[in-house]
Amino acid sequence: MTTLLYALLVMVALALLLGAILGYASVRFKVDADPLVDKIDDILPQTQCGQCGHPGCRPYAEAIASGDEDINKCPPGGEDGIRKLAELLGVDFKPFDAGAAQPKPKAVALIDEATCIGCTLCIQACPVDAILGSAKQMHTIIASECTGCELCLPPCPVDCIRMIPHGTDLTNWKWRYPTIPIKAVKP
Amino acid sequence: MSRLYDFHGGIHPPQHKDAATGSPIQALPLPPLLHIALAQSVGNAARPTVAVGQHVRKGETLAEPDGRLSAAVHAPTSGTITAIGPHPFAHPSGLPVDTLTLQPDGLDEWQPRQPLDWQQADGTALRKHLQAMGVVGLGGAAFPTHLKLAAGQLATLVVNGAECEPFISCDDLLMRERATSIVDGIRIAAHALQAGEVLIGIEDNKPQAIAAMQAACAGTAYRVVSIPTKYPSGGAKQLIRILTGIEVPHGTRATDLGVQCLNVGTLYAIARAVLHGEPLLSRIVTVTGAVTRAANYEVAIGTPLAWLLQQAGISDPGTDVIMGGPMMGITLPDLAAGLPKAGNCLIAKSAALFPPRPAEQACIRCGDCASACPAELQPMDLFWFAKSRQFGKAQERHLFDCIECGACSYVCPSQIPLVDYYRFAKSEIWTAERDKKNATLARQRHEFRQFRIERDKSEKAARIAARAAEQAAKLATQAATPVAASTAAASGMDDAKKAAIAAALARAAAQKEAKPLSEQHTSGLDDAKQAAIQAAMARAAARKAAAEAAKAGDAANPDRAATATPAQTGMDDAKRAAIEAAMARAAARKAAAQSAQADNTAAANPDSAATATTSQTGIDDAKRAAIEAAMARAAARKAAAAEAKKDAAP
Numbered sequence A: 001m002t003t004l005l006y007a008l009l010v011m012v013a014l015a016l017l018l019g020a021i022l023g024y025a026s027v028r029f030k031v032d033a034d035p036l037v038d039k040i041d042d043i044l045p046q047t048q049c050g051q052c053g054h055p056g057c058r059p060y061a062e063a064i065a066s067g068d069e070d071i072n073k074c075p076p077g078g079e080d081g082i083r084k085l086a087e088l089l090g091v092d093f094k095p096f097d098a099g100a101a102q103p104k105p106k107a108v109a110l111i112d113e114a115t116c117i118g119c120t121l122c123i124q125a126c127p128v129d130a131i132l133g134s135a136k137q138m139h140t141i142i143a144s145e146c147t148g149c150e151l152c153l154p155p156c157p158v159d160c161i162r163m164i165p166h167g168t169d170l171t172n173w174k175w176r177y178p179t180i181p182i183k184a185v186k187p
Numbered sequence B: 001m002s003r004l005y006d007f008h009g010g011i012h013p014p015q016h017k018d019a020a021t022g023s024p025i026q027a028l029p030l031p032p033l034l035h036i037a038l039a040q041s042v043g044n045a046a047r048p049t050v051a052v053g054q055h056v057r058k059g060e061t062l063a064e065p066d067g068r069l070s071a072a073v074h075a076p077t078s079g080t081i082t083a084i085g086p087h088p089f090a091h092p093s094g095l096p097v098d099t100l101t102l103q104p105d106g107l108d109e110w111q112p113r114q115p116l117d118w119q120q121a122d123g124t125a126l127r128k129h130l131q132a133m134g135v136v137g138l139g140g141a142a143f144p145t146h147l148k149l150a151a152g153q154l155a156t157l158v159v160n161g162a163e164c165e166p167f168i169s170c171d172d173l174l175m176r177e178r179a180t181s182i183v184d185g186i187r188i189a190a191h192a193l194q195a196g197e198v199l200i201g202i203e204d205n206k207p208q209a210i211a212a213m214q215a216a217c218a219g220t221a222y223r224v225v226s227i228p229t230k231y232p233s234g235g236a237k238q239l240i241r242i243l244t245g246i247e248v249p250h251g252t253r254a255t256d257l258g259v260q261c262l263n264v265g266t267l268y269a270i271a272r273a274v275l276h277g278e279p280l281l282s283r284i285v286t287v288t289g290a291v292t293r294a295a296n297y298e299v300a301i302g303t304p305l306a307w308l309l310q311q312a313g314i315s316d317p318g319t320d321v322i323m324g325g326p327m328m329g330i331t332l333p334d335l336a337a338g339l340p341k342a343g344n345c346l347i348a349k350s351a352a353l354f355p356p357r358p359a360e361q362a363c364i365r366c367g368d369c370a371s372a373c374p375a376e377l378q379p380m381d382l383f384w385f386a387k388s389r390q391f392g393k394a395q396e397r398h399l400f401d402c403i404e405c406g407a408c409s410y411v412c413p414s415q416i417p418l419v420d421y422y423r424f425a426k427s428e429i430w431t432a433e434r435d436k437k438n439a440t441l442a443r444q445r446h447e448f449r450q451f452r453i454e455r456d457k458s459e460k461a462a463r464i465a466a467r468a469a470e471q472a473a474k475l476a477t478q479a480a481t482p483v484a485a486s487t488a489a490a491s492g493m494d495d496a497k498k499a500a501i502a503a504a505l506a507r508a509a510a511q512k513e514a515k516p517l518s519e520q521h522t523s524g525l526d527d528a529k530q531a532a533i534q535a536a537m538a539r540a541a542a543r544k545a546a547a548e549a550a551k552a553g554d555a556a557n558p559d560r561a562a563t564a565t566p567a568q569t570g571m572d573d574a575k576r577a578a579i580e581a582a583m584a585r586a587a588a589r590k591a592a593a594q595s596a597q598a599d600n601t602a603a604a605n606p607d608s609a610a611t612a613t614t615s616q617t618g619i620d621d622a623k624r625a626a627i628e629a630a631m632a633r634a635a636a637r638k639a640a641a642a643e644a645k646k647d648a649a650p
Helices: A002-028 A035-043 A057-065 A075-089 A121-125 B123-132 B170-177 B179-193 B207-217 B236-244 B264-275 B305-311 B368-372 B379-387 B391-396 B407-411 B418-479 B481-491 B495-514 B517-522 B527-551 B558-564 B566-570 B573-601 B607-616 B621-648
Strands: A107-111 A161-165 B034-037 B061-064 B079-087 B097-104 B156-161 B197-203 B223-227 B259-263 B282-289 B295-300 B321-323 B345-348
Touching (some): A035 A057, B123 B179, B123 B264, B156 B179, B156 B236, B170 B179, B170 B264, B179 B197, B197 B236, B259 B264, B264 B282, B368 B379, B407 B418
Antiparallel strands (some): B282 B295
């Protein structure tokens, strides 16, 4: 009988001790933010374009993490982005919806400076502060900061902003996947 | 004689060097035009300092280095700059790059040359001189030489005369004929690097070069070492291994281990630049393969490659031409390109020399590539991961230690173009890294913008609160005036001072209030306000549209509506036309988008109408009139559409 009692006491003591350690650890090493959101946010292209229906990349990442939103809502990320999200979240790859926005080649905005009236509306719309200018002064895009989100296009009252697709130059040229070259055979 | 070491792997491809080594270095006449690309080294392209139409003398600087990792570009002969702009470039992409086109005047007139007293000059001055002289590595990588000489206190300077790749013999001929100058260059480099020991590695298939270098080095401490012929012994890491036994580990530079490696061609260029003040204007190029006069030519930088091949007697101008060697070189997409500083060899392909590669077959995992790999990688694994686009795993297996020497492709029994896969994987990884960097930057800017908007909001709230507090304090002091003297004395505060502070605060508040709204907008307008403005504009437009519809039956006609607006008479005609056109476009686009919005916003807060009008004071009157006209037109059209809909509905 005493043996049983001792055993019980030891088990209870152990349970209390381990419980205390766990409880301390959960307070001491508490992770404040959801690390999953950061991981998803890392994959997203940070154009902040809102094409997913969320006001920026991070809100979309939060929506994905909470399971409220699909992973195929980010056209700038491309199919590659969906693949990475699928891999991270352990879900199946899902192509873009047929009716939804499709990926486009990367582009930067360009303001036609002769037409610009200096209304500052595009400056307020730009999510990454890539437009320079002030009231009644000509505005211009800082091309290296522009993410190509197209958010500056709708507010412009004189339609002076165009999207210029990125060209290929020596800095961003890529070796292609090795394929067997096809040569025209003369008849 | 110290012992030699061996590096892992390596191959023994057929040499094919005899064709071009039979004759001495050949001089060429000046070509009709020179196409000097601005991107002659790794790093940024140089910035042109000349204008089209400008006459330049030989050796004059055409473009200045842009940043540390860049070297200057000079005029290889005297003549006139006829164009600056995109021109084909010797690069596998075939993309045009900014190029200076120089039309030689045939005089070859030098500008005054300024040699550098290198024994007195310190390292910085020497490096500056070399950067200004445009000296870059001539072994093929075109790494700016001034950066390679930045290391100091080295144990060993390795001079690379191995020239291991088949067909190429430019370094061989240079060593045979200009060994003294090369040794001068070694002296300067060894002085700059404070090198303890100088080892000159030359493959034993170049006995004449070895003899010439030994003769030139007589009486110095420099040791000429004959090394066994094995490809790729001319790779910097491989040559360092052979001569010193040091293996450069992953992620480490040779200079960290006290060794620097310089090519003989580069050392010759250093000697010319320092002792004679001559910039890098020409180089020795091996022209071989399917040409009748295969030889080493001394060619001005920028010489069109097609012209050069013609001089060497190319048999079929349509044939593919390789720049560099057959192992690591690139097939040139366009022979109109000018010779770059890195171009050491041109090989015109022929079916006899380069039989077509049989079709690629499946990897049988024989491991031959691993035995041949001089970087001691597992090429079959890298191939597997590159092919299946698992770039992370390829990187884990040290893809970036691959020197793309092509030994694995050479030995592959399945004829897999392994290096092509590695190049593909490397550029994909670089692109992904660049995108990642851009995304991080965009995220930071976005987060800062949100922070800034929040900060502006809270600052504004604080200002308002402060003003309110101040008002309350004023009221309190007014109420307590009878006992003011005693309180002031008690608190230790001087009356006059207090009054001055209060006055200043009042002034500041007044100023803030007087600040025009439009100015506040630029410093950050919150969304609610923006929406309100839009709503107000839409309402105003709708009102005007109604008025105009009553006035003119044909309000939908935009031309008439626009000309009818009297406010526009003060505006410059051309500008007005442009703005009108833009307006019409914008209005047409917006009409559809805002038609739904307008109905909702019509019921919006009437207060915001005032805000809208104030905000518009920022735009001058004429322009505002134009905007209003456009809005009116859009609204009129919308109204018409709505009416049509209404008609159709019942």
